[in-house]
Amino acid sequence: MMAIPETMQAVVYRGANDLRVETLTVPKIGPRELLVKVAVCGVCPTDIKKIQYGTLPPPRIFGHETAGVIVRRGARVRGFHESERVALHHHVPCLKCHDCAHRAFAQCAQYKRTGITAGFEPAGGGYAEYVRVMTWVLPGVVKIPRRNSFLEGAMLEPVNTVLKAVKRLALLSGDTVLVAGQGPIGLMFTRLLTLQGMKVVATDRLESRLQLAREFGAKWTWEVKSERNPKSELQGSRFKVSSLSELTDRLTQGRGIDAAIIAVPSDEVVREAQQLVRGGGNVLLFSHTRRGEQAYLDLATICADEKDLIGSYSADFTLQDEVARLVFSRKLDERRLITHQFPLEQTAAAIELAAQPTESSMKVVVSQEAL
Ligand SMILES: [Zn+2]
Numbered sequence: 001m002m003a004i005p006e007t008m009q010a011v012v013y014r015g016a017n018d019l020r021v022e023t024l025t026v027p028k029i030g031p032r033e034l035l036v037k038v039a040v041c042g043v044c045p046t047d048i049k050k051i052q053y054g055t056l057p058p059p060r061i062f063g064h065e066t067a068g069v070i071v072r073r074g075a076r077v078r079g080f081h082e083s084e085r086v087a088l089h090h091h092v093p094c095l096k097c098h099d100c101a102h103r104a105f106a107q108c109a110q111y112k113r114t115g116i117t118a119g120f121e122p123a124g125g126g127y128a129e130y131v132r133v134m135t136w137v138l139p140g141v142v143k144i145p146r147r148n149s150f151l152e153g154a155m156l157e158p159v160n161t162v163l164k165a166v167k168r169l170a171l172l173s174g175d176t177v178l179v180a181g182q183g184p185i186g187l188m189f190t191r192l193l194t195l196q197g198m199k200v201v202a203t204d205r206l207e208s209r210l211q212l213a214r215e216f217g218a219k220w221t222w223e224v225k226s227e228r229n230p231k232s233e234l235q236g237s238r239f240k241v242s243s244l245s246e247l248t249d250r251l252t253q254g255r256g257i258d259a260a261i262i263a264v265p266s267d268e269v270v271r272e273a274q275q276l277v278r279g280g281g282n283v284l285l286f287s288h289t290r291r292g293e294q295a296y297l298d299l300a301t302i303c304a305d306e307k308d309l310i311g312s313y314s315a316d317f318t319l320q321d322e323v324a325r326l327v328f329s330r331k332l333d334e335r336r337l338i339t340h341q342f343p344l345e346q347t348a349a350a351i352e353l354a355a356q357p358t359e360s361s362m363k364v365v366v367s368q369e370a371l
Pocket residue numbers: 044045046064065157158
């Protein structure tokens with residue numbers, strides 16, 4: 001049996017923008033549960049929002065893009081062993097209910113229950129030294145191959161959310177797709193769509209991100225300038241255009257793009273995308289997670305032009321093997337995306353950087369690995 005201390009460090013959310021490093025008891029596990037020592041936990045925009053706006057009652061320990069080592073296995077757990085390196089999923093659907101029958105896994109009642117905790121109301125727990133992995137999320141535990149890192153393991157969850165969204169679009173190979181926003185998630189979309197044979201038009205405000213988008217396979221990039229300087233620049237084109245719509249017209253002989261993925265929480269971008277897609281195309285919202293926001297949209301574009309406005313949220317458990325193959329084979333090489341690693345006690349700084357990205361920052365993680 002591996003030696004486990006009595007207490008551990010954890011970063012506890014005590015209210016809006018109030019994260020404190022505290023000493024807590026290491027979680028106890030039941031006979032059908034695992035105890036995992038956290039190595040890496042990615043900083044995810046959904047956690048940033050919960051922490052900054054204080055949308056959930058404290059105390060909680062956030063962090064759900066978690067990879068680590070199994071240090072204790074409940075007596076009745078089969079298929080896992082101590083000292084195995086694993087990636088975790090904090091949500092796993094029941095696969096039996098009405099929502100699951102419709103493949104609406106993110107709406108399943110069991111799925112909504114967070115199955116990983118470092119203490120308090122379960123909220124992922126990845127910003128702590130140890131997490132308890134509860135019985136119903138054990139089917140979501142993935143072993144990390146020897147040649148892959150904890151960093152790569154921690155990226156399975158976000159990649160899964162991206163693959164799930166792409167599948168909702170029912171694209172054909174060769175289709176032209178706009179990916180608005182080239183943050184870590186936008187870049188995962190760009191890479192994944194390219195791997196599937198789509199032609200990607202990538203947009204962002206930061207040139208450093210567009211550079212990476214081109215390296216990830218984007219055929220064309222469009223630099224969106226700030227309101228004070230409303231000039232946009234195009235790269236990757238042999239012809240000169242003065243607007244994004246002119247570009248997409250040229251690329252599709254005036255037909256319009258097949259789909260647009262909105263990976264920035266901007267309503268203006270949604271309206272623009274709704275103009276750019278062809279009749280019968282799709283606009284997919286990936287970043288509009290803030291409740292209570294109203295927006296204007298010309299509804300005839302949906303009804304008469306059949307431009308479907310759809311959303312996608314969270315992961316699809318049934319895609320997990322495909323996701324693991326993509327990441328661990330490095331076809332979708334996540335290592336390029338991780339630019340900053342913070343120690344556990346600097347989790348607040350990690351979240352701040354992820355919330356206010358710079359030219360040089362991309363995916364930010366909290367790492368407890370002995371570097
Ligand atoms: Zn996430």
